[in-house]
Amino acid sequence: MVKALLAVVANVSVLTALLVYFGWVRADRMSLALGADEAIFGMTVDDYVRRSIRSVFWIPVVAAGVGLLWVWADHRLRLLRRDEPSSSVLEWTERWLWLVAVMLFVLGVAVGWINDPWAFRLSPLVCATALLLLLYSVHLRSTRSGGLPFTPLADGVLRGAVALLVAVGLFWSAANFAVVEGDELAREYESRISTLPGVEISSARPLDLRAPGVVETCISTDAELRHHYSGLRLMESTNGRYFLVSDEWSPRxxxxxxxxxxxxDLRFAFVRDLDGLRTDTAATECPTDTSTIEEADDVP
Structure with a gap:
């Protein structure tokens, strides 16, 4: 069963598709919470994969930890079966481990209904662990003295079904990790705006960037009049485009x-000014072009 799972997960195409999906879930949840749509960012496969690493990092760590714990427990039970066949611990484990697995599965389902981020993340993992525990309980009961082993076909179907359900549980848990991370990033976004890279834009033509906190000034040179915009922060940089928000961005x-x-005709400057020390003495308010208004007044 482990070989079958590793053969699927280790496939580069399958692994890439899973990472892209988890990255998309994270980006979609964050974008919706911020009042935008994930599609406007036009993210690439590389963008999605990089954003999914944090969401799935803990899944293999937890799986490896559970596997090591199972190896230790199985070794102890084998020693008891060899040295103390009538041990009460061995007898209780072989008789009641299935009930523990069923109760653990019910607990995992119940935990999923709790309004808590960690409960939402771990619920599928608890259910997957319960299924593996149930399979091990069946294995112990079939191999003990007087037990009836499964036929090769039934044993293969049982292991395949459990492997499929465990894979679904791992996939579900990773998706839940991505959902929670996207929601948390969106909830903390307003407080993190001051830590984002500052952006100043210089343009030969007015860009009409209007938002709370954006300041437009003009810099006169011998060659041209350039429009200068400050009070902006870099939100994302994907697919050859910059996505900017203002210093006073808010969910409202x-x-x-x-x-x-x-x-x-655009020049971007990425600024780090933690104490607000920068001053632009050459920048002035942009002149208002009233020629079009005067011409409009002449029209009867």
């Missing part, structure tokens, strides 16, 4: 600006 009113990263 938040704007996401999308600008091409390789535009010829």
């Amino acid at each position: 009113y938040g704007v996401i600006f999308v600008l091409p990263a390789d535009a010829e």
Whole structure:
């Protein structure tokens, strides 16, 4: 069963598809909570994979820990069966381990209904562990003295069914990890805006970037008048585009600006000014072009 699971999980195509899915779940939950749609970011496969690592990191760690614990317990039971065949611990384990597995499965299902992030994450893992424990209980009962072993066909079907259900449980738990992480990132986003890279934009034409905290000034040079925008933060950089938010972004009113990263008439400066020391003496308020208004006044 372990070989069958590893053969599937270790497949590069399957592993990539799973990581992309978990990354998409995380990005989708965060985007929806921020009032946006994940599709506008146009993320690539690499973007999704990088965002899924934190969501699935604990799954193999927990699985490995449970596997090592099972190896230790199985070794102890084998020693008892060899040295003390009439041990009460061995007899109780062989007789009642199935009941413990069933109770653990019910507990896992019940935990899933608790409104708690960790309960939501671990519920499928508890159910998967209970299924493995039930399979081991069946194995102990069939191999003890007087037990009736399964036929090869029945044994293969049983192991295959449990392996499939355990794989579903691991997949479900990883998806739940991604959901919780996306929600937590969105909930903490407003408090993390000040830690995002600051962005200042210089443009030969007005960009009309209007949001709380965005400041527009103009810098006059001998060649041209450039529009300068500050008070912006880098939200994402994907697919050749910058996604920017303002310093005063809030869940109540938040704007996401999308600008091409390789535009010829735009210049981006990424600033770290923790204490607000920067001052622009050359920057002034942009002049208002009233020519179009005056022409409109002449029209009867």
